[in-house]
Amino acid sequence: MSEVSLVVNGRKVSGAVEDRTLLVHFLRENLGLTGTHVGCDTSQCGACVVHVDGKAMKSCTMLAVQASGSTITTIEGLANGADLHPVQAAFKEHHGLQCGFCTPGMIMTATDMIRRHPEGLDEIAVRAELEGNICRCTGYHNIVKAILAASKTMSKASKSKAKKAA
Amino acid sequence: MGIEGIGARVARKEDKRFITGAGRYVDDMVVPGMKHAAFVRSPHAHADIKKIDVKKAEAMPGVIGVLTGRQIKADGIGNLICGWMIHSKDGSPMKMGAWSPLAVDRVRYVGDAVVVVVADTKGQARDAAEAVEITYKERKSVADAVEALGKGAPQLHPEAEGNLIFDWGIGDEAATDAALKSAAHVTRLNIVNNRLVPNAMEPRAALGHYDKAEDHYTCWTTSQNPHVARLVMSAFYNVAPENKLRVIAPDVGGGFGSKIYIYPEEIVCLWASKRTGVPVKWVADRTESFLTDAHGRDHHTTVEMGFDKNNKIVGLKVDTIANLGAYMSLFSSATPTYLYATLLSGQYNIPAIYGNVRTVYTNTAPVDAYRGAGRPEATFVLERTMEIAARELGVSPAELRRTNFITSFPHQTPVIMCYDAGDYGASLDAAMKQADYAGFAKRKAAAAKKGKLRGIGMSCYIEACGIAPSAAVGSLGAGVGLWESAEVRVNAVGTIEVLTGSHSHGQGHETTFAQLVNSRFGVPLDSVSIVHGDTDKVQMGMGTYGSRSGAVGMSAIVKALDKVEAKAKKIAAHLLEADEGDIVIENGQLKVAGTDKNVPWFQMALAAYTAHNLPQGMEPGLKETAFYDPSNFTFPAGCYICEVEIDPETGKTDIVQFVAADDFGNIINPMIVEGQVHGGIAQGVGQALLEGAVYDASGQLLTASYMDYTMPRADDLPSFQISTSNTPCPGNPLGIKGCGEAGAIGSPPAVINAITDALGHENLTMPATPGKVWAALRAGAKH
Numbered sequence A: 001m002s003e004v005s006l007v008v009n010g011r012k013v014s015g016a017v018e019d020r021t022l023l024v025h026f027l028r029e030n031l032g033l034t035g036t037h038v039g040c041d042t043s044q045c046g047a048c049v050v051h052v053d054g055k056a057m058k059s060c061t062m063l064a065v066q067a068s069g070s071t072i073t074t075i076e077g078l079a080n081g082a083d084l085h086p087v088q089a090a091f092k093e094h095h096g097l098q099c100g101f102c103t104p105g106m107i108m109t110a111t112d113m114i115r116r117h118p119e120g121l122d123e124i125a126v127r128a129e130l131e132g133n134i135c136r137c138t139g140y141h142n143i144v145k146a147i148l149a150a151s152k153t154m155s156k157a158s159k160s161k162a163k164k165a166a
Numbered sequence B: 001m002g003i004e005g006i007g008a009r010v011a012r013k014e015d016k017r018f019i020t021g022a023g024r025y026v027d028d029m030v031v032p033g034m035k036h037a038a039f040v041r042s043p044h045a046h047a048d049i050k051k052i053d054v055k056k057a058e059a060m061p062g063v064i065g066v067l068t069g070r071q072i073k074a075d076g077i078g079n080l081i082c083g084w085m086i087h088s089k090d091g092s093p094m095k096m097g098a099w100s101p102l103a104v105d106r107v108r109y110v111g112d113a114v115v116v117v118v119a120d121t122k123g124q125a126r127d128a129a130e131a132v133e134i135t136y137k138e139r140k141s142v143a144d145a146v147e148a149l150g151k152g153a154p155q156l157h158p159e160a161e162g163n164l165i166f167d168w169g170i171g172d173e174a175a176t177d178a179a180l181k182s183a184a185h186v187t188r189l190n191i192v193n194n195r196l197v198p199n200a201m202e203p204r205a206a207l208g209h210y211d212k213a214e215d216h217y218t219c220w221t222t223s224q225n226p227h228v229a230r231l232v233m234s235a236f237y238n239v240a241p242e243n244k245l246r247v248i249a250p251d252v253g254g255g256f257g258s259k260i261y262i263y264p265e266e267i268v269c270l271w272a273s274k275r276t277g278v279p280v281k282w283v284a285d286r287t288e289s290f291l292t293d294a295h296g297r298d299h300h301t302t303v304e305m306g307f308d309k310n311n312k313i314v315g316l317k318v319d320t321i322a323n324l325g326a327y328m329s330l331f332s333s334a335t336p337t338y339l340y341a342t343l344l345s346g347q348y349n350i351p352a353i354y355g356n357v358r359t360v361y362t363n364t365a366p367v368d369a370y371r372g373a374g375r376p377e378a379t380f381v382l383e384r385t386m387e388i389a390a391r392e393l394g395v396s397p398a399e400l401r402r403t404n405f406i407t408s409f410p411h412q413t414p415v416i417m418c419y420d421a422g423d424y425g426a427s428l429d430a431a432m433k434q435a436d437y438a439g440f441a442k443r444k445a446a447a448a449k450k451g452k453l454r455g456i457g458m459s460c461y462i463e464a465c466g467i468a469p470s471a472a473v474g475s476l477g478a479g480v481g482l483w484e485s486a487e488v489r490v491n492a493v494g495t496i497e498v499l500t501g502s503h504s505h506g507q508g509h510e511t512t513f514a515q516l517v518n519s520r521f522g523v524p525l526d527s528v529s530i531v532h533g534d535t536d537k538v539q540m541g542m543g544t545y546g547s548r549s550g551a552v553g554m555s556a557i558v559k560a561l562d563k564v565e566a567k568a569k570k571i572a573a574h575l576l577e578a579d580e581g582d583i584v585i586e587n588g589q590l591k592v593a594g595t596d597k598n599v600p601w602f603q604m605a606l607a608a609y610t611a612h613n614l615p616q617g618m619e620p621g622l623k624e625t626a627f628y629d630p631s632n633f634t635f636p637a638g639c640y641i642c643e644v645e646i647d648p649e650t651g652k653t654d655i656v657q658f659v660a661a662d663d664f665g666n667i668i669n670p671m672i673v674e675g676q677v678h679g680g681i682a683q684g685v686g687q688a689l690l691e692g693a694v695y696d697a698s699g700q701l702l703t704a705s706y707m708d709y710t711m712p713r714a715d716d717l718p719s720f721q722i723s724t725s726n727t728p729c730p731g732n733p734l735g736i737k738g739c740g741e742a743g744a745i746g747s748p749p750a751v752i753n754a755i756t757d758a759l760g761h762e763n764l765t766m767p768a769t770p771g772k773v774w775a776a777l778r779a780g781a782k783h
Helices: A023-030 A086-093 A103-116 A123-132 A141-165 B015-019 B069-074 B122-131 B145-149 B173-182 B226-235 B264-276 B286-292 B375-393 B397-404 B424-434 B437-449 B470-475 B509-521 B549-576 B601-610 B670-690 B742-759 B770-779
Strands: A002-008 A011-017 A049-052 A055-058 A071-073 B035-041 B047-053 B063-068 B113-119 B133-138 B164-171 B185-193 B205-211 B216-221 B245-248 B280-283 B299-307 B313-325 B353-361 B453-462 B484-490 B496-500 B528-531 B583-586 B589-592 B598-600 B623-628 B637-646 B653-663 B721-725
Touching: A011 A023, A023 A049, A049 A103, A055 A103, A086 A103, A086 A141, A086 B015, A103 A123, A103 A141, A103 B015, A123 A141, A141 B670, B035 B122, B035 B264, B035 B286, B047 B113, B063 B069, B063 B122, B063 B264, B069 B264, B113 B122, B113 B264, B145 B313, B145 B353, B164 B173, B173 B299, B173 B313, B173 B353, B185 B375, B205 B264, B216 B226, B216 B264, B226 B245, B226 B264, B264 B280, B299 B375, B313 B375, B375 B397, B375 B453, B375 B742, B397 B424, B397 B453, B424 B437, B424 B453, B424 B637, B424 B653, B424 B721, B437 B453, B437 B637, B453 B742, B484 B549, B496 B509, B496 B549, B509 B528, B509 B549, B549 B583, B549 B589, B549 B598, B549 B601, B549 B623, B589 B601, B598 B601, B637 B742, B653 B670, B653 B742, B670 B721, B670 B742, B742 B770
Parallel strands: A002 A071, B035 B280, B216 B245, B313 B353, B496 B528, B653 B721
Antiparallel strands: A002 A011, A049 A055, A049 A071, B035 B113, B047 B133, B063 B113, B164 B353, B185 B299, B205 B216, B205 B280, B299 B313, B453 B637, B484 B496, B484 B623, B583 B589, B589 B598, B637 B653
């Protein structure tokens, strides 16, 4: 058993885990954060993507002990109180989800993707960047649309923020 | 159309919980005292179980119980069954072999469940499962259906001699033979419809909880039809009588058919909960899903289609061998028969059809309905044949189809179905226009200049949805009726709950069903809740599959709403001292037509519950129930066009455009319908280009993970161009046909027709991987 201690969605948490415990299982079973899903056992599907120190990571690919000391954001911590994150809002508006199982991982991946591409995204880039996330319901059509729309919204918001600051 | 009513593009009510991580799937459920199950599964395709030694496993940390097939038999749990009786041509009933939830003496496929271990944690259960020692004596195995029918093939079940389950026929063989003999041209073809794994993103899961004090069971399960699960587990598997078994299918992460069936694991979890005295949860890992979820397709077919000198089809003869795997899954017999051969007329006027289907046991996972279920196989047979026939006859594929389209309705085909409405020419025209079919030659020449091969292919599909009139399916062998139920509860403050037997696992019922209520009563969507997926809350219902929730499920809601409306009008008329026939419902008010006298909806509802002033003799309350049994199937149809560009150096196929023109009848929410089409096309393109379940000669599944089975990813697919036309379905009150499966049905032949157009020959099987296309390019035409 090992002690882990980390910050999850802004809250300090700690616990004793078996050494073999994956981060995703720690989040789901120890912390009850069941929004992060397990869709495969080969790190292929991306349903378990969370942000570790600000970067998108498959939480099934990391041991809980490896994540000790990190700051984690899960799908439950993405919205700002009652206000949806722009990526969440775009998924709803553009029907980027059906059964909802891959959705948390898709949204966490998309959020990181948009952050890494402040210059903006096009369809080819979004499709290439989604390589690590599988969806069986949507054919990706509306997921791509939602991410492109969110990217635009967020770039507008950051520009107007920068303008205000200037 | 109001802003929230029928036809409006309303964002989904259910999305909030999914986008914030608050969805509740079976694996998210925690019951006090809950423990975890792991299954020990057969590593062999076919073997006798000689000995099971559980001692070491029982001594492992955290282990609560290690249970075997002999124990489940001793406790009286029944075998799994197929619920649709098919008779062979000689009149004999299908030959169903025994399928025990835990194998007793013999295992018949890799993944067959043998032992279950219950332990404190999932990790401990898996560790102990590895410590169970089973001695097997291997038998010869067979994974291929054609080989399984051959002489000397290993026998799977004593009941099914030669592994043949049934040899079934439909249509008039003599008339078809005569038509083919007289034909001016006959197109002949061998077709393999590749075996697929449905791969809902949420793996199957079950949580069984036996309450000793109440002698009552609760089962949370990943089901598309919880009531059917309860019925079957009660009536056939002896788990518990229906009143002592509650089945809950909460949020379910996709189904595509694979979650219709009742599998061994949910039965075992319920039984193990009673045996061990603790709630027992099992969640499949992805490899278990690959090994044990019911697979789809896997047909070998020969087809002959005859044409007269005017290119009119005179006859069609189809001979199919369908692999049903090691055991007969719940509806496995219906998929390659009544969901397949009854659609062999396609969109065409064919005077004579004969279909022969033999189903076969093999040492592979059970095969059952997967999105489209029989109809993709029928469409692939017909639409490959039509395209090839056009090429052989030297006519355009569009014109050959147009020459043979059914144009007047109702149309009785020679294979049971009676098409009620459609306009196939309209879909074909719309698709060709959208795809700029006429400009293809130019695009092909431009691609050739870049060293690329361009091809274009089409597919005109029809399907039978909204399954189905109970009496009709009963006469064809179904063990159940396929009606649907609904209950509409108007609360005292006017808000509304709709309880439905349909089950949403991605289809958006919480939104579309509420849109229907909004259209009828003007109650805002936010004041309408849809309740589903719990046998304790919802009366008996039949669930969601076969694109039936709109056509059948919503029709049941319409019937219940009709009854609510009638009573509401009576109450309003009484309150307004008006004639009942003069009351109209508008903008959330019950009005006396042509006057300003009205009573708001909520006041009428309150009056129903205070019951201070109701018409003489009227019962208080406002709640109505309805059961709806359709009078016919519905017949969505459409035309899909695919254009591909192939890199001859690598064999890689890029879909450069994909056009879908569908006729789904009336549409409740276009946004949701488009989403269904997108997803269906992705699965169809997956079948055509990427996906295939492969067993090796020893019956090992080589494609048992996402590293090996190619799921379509975002960069494998284009954005789709889709449109709809509308010939309303005359058979149900909303004029709905259903849209859930069309994409998966119509797309595979369009893709393969496009690739073979580019190749210049037909020598290609699905999935058309780069390796196969590259080899096909070099091999050239070899018939």
